[in-house]
Amino acid sequence: NLGAKIYQKYGQTVYGVLQENPYRLAEDISGVGFRIADEIASRIGIHTDSDYRIRSGMLYTLLQASGEGHIYLPKEELFSRASGLLGVDSSYMEKHLMDMVVDRKLILKETEDGAVVYPTRYYYLELNSARMLCELNILCPEDEEMMEKRINRIEKETGTRLDEMQKQAVAAAASHGLFILTGGPGTGKTTTTLGIISAYKQAGCQIILAAPTGRAAKRMSEATGMEAKTIHRLLEYKPPEGYQKNEEHPLEGDVLILDECSMIDIMLMYNLLKALPQQMSLILVGDIDQLPSVGAGNVLRDIIDSGCVPVV
DSSP: OHHHHHHHGGGGGHHHHHHHHHTTTHHTTTTTHHHHHHHHHHHTTTTOHHHHHHHHHHHHHHHHHHHHTTEEEEHHHHHHHHHHTTTTGGGGHHHHHHHHHHHSEOOOOOOOOEEEEEEEEHHHHHHHHEEEEEEEOOOOOOOHHHHHHHHHHHHHTTTTTOOHHHHHHHHHHHSSSSEEEEEETTTSSHHHHHHHHHHHHHOOOOOOEEESSSSHHHHHHHSSSSOOHHHHHTEEETTTTSOOSSSSSSOOSSEEEEOGGGGGEEEHHHHHTTTTTTTOOEEEEEEEEEEOSSSSHHHHHHHHHOOOOBBB
């Protein structure tokens, strides 16, 4: 099967590709990873310190790290992991790293803790997600007296007493385009979320509820009495085409409230933000000490740590 796939891709040039750089197979063909390409290369007689092998091995190391949840690796760690994989001294790698940066296969960033290396795709997922979050983080100031009246009405309607912190959260959520509500289990996130929903309902807003998993969406529905969807369903995900909701076909509504946000990875966050129309408010609810995302990225914790977004 793999042989047929390879031949379909390269046709008559297949022998040239195999003899010159079998590691191209790992990049071009799904189902051929670095290990298979490496086996082909060793049978053809390509040296262990070949340029192609070192580059392919470094890329493979970064993709393996993304399976562990990492969007990038510190440069020294990348070199030591790739050196162990390839059986080649890490001193060979600096030159190849620079070549791959020039070819835009990798992105090298200087941070306070030293240099880090991203696969290009993940770097831009993170960069564009940050840009879109900044565009959402607009202030829509609301009169304090008006807000107090709204909160009093919410308490009457729902029959719950909100404490100072919860009132602060409802007020902040109603006056920002992007807001985060966080706290451990039993700290009152659900009650506060109900208060936020009531505040937006009073303002006549159309509210959408979603969560990363079916179970979390079901819990959200039960707690609010409103329909909550999984994020994939909300974005109308259809393999293999992908997400039907995007910048051309955005979501419709005024406010999106997402629960269990610790489980959202960078890929899902990026696709979600692409589907948000400019005027929609986004409220993220979650606990950074709960389940982390399966995919790469630590989205909720990073947004909170950035200090750029109002958090209660």
